[in-house]
Amino acid sequence: MKGKGYINKALELLYPPSLYCSCCGNLIDESRIYNLCDHCMSHIRWNADEPREIDGMYTLCCTRYGIYERTLIFALKYNRKTYIARDIAQIMADRLAVEGVRFDVIVPVPLFSGKEKRRGFNQTALIGKHLGSHIKAECLDHGLVRTADTLPMRGLSPTERELNVKGKFALNEKYSGRLKNRNILLIDDFYTTGSTAGECFRALQKAEPGNVWFLAFAAG
Numbered sequence: 001m002k003g004k005g006y007i008n009k010a011l012e013l014l015y016p017p018s019l020y021c022s023c024c025g026n027l028i029d030e031s032r033i034y035n036l037c038d039h040c041m042s043h044i045r046w047n048a049d050e051p052r053e054i055d056g057m058y059t060l061c062c063t064r065y066g067i068y069e070r071t072l073i074f075a076l077k078y079n080r081k082t083y084i085a086r087d088i089a090q091i092m093a094d095r096l097a098v099e100g101v102r103f104d105v106i107v108p109v110p111l112f113s114g115k116e117k118r119r120g121f122n123q124t125a126l127i128g129k130h131l132g133s134h135i136k137a138e139c140l141d142h143g144l145v146r147t148a149d150t151l152p153m154r155g156l157s158p159t160e161r162e163l164n165v166k167g168k169f170a171l172n173e174k175y176s177g178r179l180k181n182r183n184i185l186l187i188d189d190f191y192t193t194g195s196t197a198g199e200c201f202r203a204l205q206k207a208e209p210g211n212v213w214f215l216a217f218a219a220g
């Protein structure tokens with residue numbers, strides 16, 4: 001992991017985050033919020049809907065899924081522009097501030113271990129780490145585990161999505177004590193039908209947590 005930390009540092013130096021828009025690469029100055037240019041700021045579909053309660057879990061999202069939102073996540077995930085995790089964490093922190101809710105622990109939706117090894121990082125855990133420092137909450141990476149690999153959700157029907165993730169998440173028992181009676185924020189980059197969030201919520205119940213909220217960067 002030491003090596004990876006070094007690579008992430010090097011990437012940050014190669015792409016000074018305050019010079020280019022994280023979404024389109026246009027030159028920006030340091031005054032731009034979230035490292036986004038005016039064009040991208042105005043095209044991102046910001047979402048300020050009230051939290052929705054689904055089966056005992058409140059869900060929130062920052063944006064509606066579209067080209068700009070996908071560009072940001074894909075650049076982080078596949079082009080390894082890890083500094084984008086900081087921008088997304090800042091967006092998430094601001095979204096939470098609107099709701100005025102506080103959390104003790106952040107749990108990122110996990111990747112299957114083989115996939116995380118291949119990619120070298122879980123983008124959601126990177127976001128969680130930065131978000132933790134904004135909202136003063138511990139980010140418990142691997143608090144949940146994905147017990148089997150799953151297909152990408154996009155392109156699957158709602159029923160297929162449900163079956164794809166059913167029973168594929170489990171509580172990491174060694175962290176159970178750190179989750180008991182704590183208010184937990186479960187986070188993911190995307191939210192589609194809620195199958196993944198719902199399965200993670202069920203897996204977390206084993207730790208007897210306090211309130212559990214779910215926050216995604218983009219929903220749609």
Ligand SMILES: [Zn+2]
Pocket residue numbers: 021022023024025026036037038039040041
């Ligand atoms: Zn831009």
